[in-house]
Amino acid sequence: MKRPPVLDRAAERGLAPLKGRRAAHLLPQARLGGPMPWVIAIMVALTVLAAGGGLALANLADRARGELAGSATVQIVEADPELRTAQAEAAAALLVGDPAVAGLAIVPPENVARLLEPWLGAGNAEDAVPIPALIDLRLREDADEATLARLQTLVADEAPAARIDAQAQWLSPVLSALSALGWMALALIGLLAFTGAAAVWLAARNALGSNRDTIEIVHLLGGNDAQIARIFQRSILADAAIGGALGLVLGLLAVWLLGMQFAALDSGLVAGGGLETGDWLALALVPLGAVALAVLTARFTVLASLRKML
């Protein structure tokens, strides 16, 4: 028998990292593998879709709110057409001189009639029912209640049939619905994140079980919890990166196709819900979040399991 090699005390006694390829060596290939990249891809695609929808709805609501915030409508509800026209002109003359008013336009009666055509039918609607005169008012600031009340008082003497309403007030139920949809998208993203974390947790536990012998050996050779957790983090990192990239491509493709479909509707309201450059960048960050979530979940799962060992 040969003499044993006189080895230096190469093994340092302090805690040292076990990372990179040497860590990858310790678990066999496909350690967390199997369906995990696909599960993460589906989660990321659905999250991108939900986030894309939520961002588009938020943009839509913001744009509508912004356009309507400084707008108000003056209605002259007067049965006598001549008196109605006179009051409309008097109100317009008074309002245009007010410092709060940026501009106004009396809506031509034929335009109002056209707007009402779906309900009152074609022809001379005025014969069927008195149609109010409308003044489209643009204010310098938001149309708050105090300003509207002051303008109402201003025109009250010359145009007693005038009624001033903020345009945003009419759309508030729509904006509330959009806001609810936005929150629902956010809740969906939260649920997807939770489901993704649960899937990683199950996969990590499964991998821990099937690699228990290796883990115990590394543990007994002096490997610490952080080193062993790092082995699993590395495994899930690869799976999550592949799944995240695939999911991002699928999700972005779906968002883009849906955007094209809505754009084809050529509706003013829907067209306002497009995504901006910042939104696309935010969507591109979804897989990074998924990777971070997966790695952290794997780390905490493994550390929690290792704490049960001495």
Next chain:
Amino acid sequence: MSAAEDEIVRFDNVGLRYGTDREILSNVSFALFPGRFYFLTGASGAGKTSLLRLLYLAQRPSRGAIRMFGTDVITLPRERLPAYRRRMGVVFQDFRLVDHLSAFDNIALPLRVSGVREADLRGPVTDMLDWVGLAHRADARPATLSGGEQQRVAIARAVIGRPDMLVADEPTGNVDPEMALKLIRLFEALNRLGTTVVVATHDVHLLRKVPDSLIMRLDKGLLSDPTGALRYPPRRVGAGE
């Protein structure tokens, strides 16, 4: 320097039981000193493996006190235990090689765990493979190695980090007498380099192969000391230093 300061392991009235079963080890007290060669003997079921598990920090006792390398390892936080495990080499009864790693990578494992750079571990691992006569099987997976070869890989893995203490559980249990003797010579060679060696075996013939060895005998969980070299005034737990 007093004996107590010199000892690297000290068990005081250690007891071990699993659940509510009777104690597997009862009132075990002994001290191990650096550079000595110890045999732990006893019939199957006497508690040898349990005692070794306490030694290589795979388990805490149910009662009693254990000091290793001057530190009370019973109250030591678990996150500090790896540093003490790195000071020991363990040869498990069933080898416990990592199936998907080659002989080279199995032997390199303790060095990798300790953070030795790849460039620095190739030489020592190659030397160790050569030492155990397996240089030509460096790339072989454990499943393709014979029992004796696996045993030698397990021993090489246990000693590659030049541990302060080597613990071997029935290291000759699965090999023929000739290979058993070779393995004991390996341990002796390591012992001559200063490593304390503890070998559990039920093969009484092996004891005679290492003339200067000290013998601990376990019988139904009770430790006896036929060579007398382990004795020191046992202290009762809680009685103070």
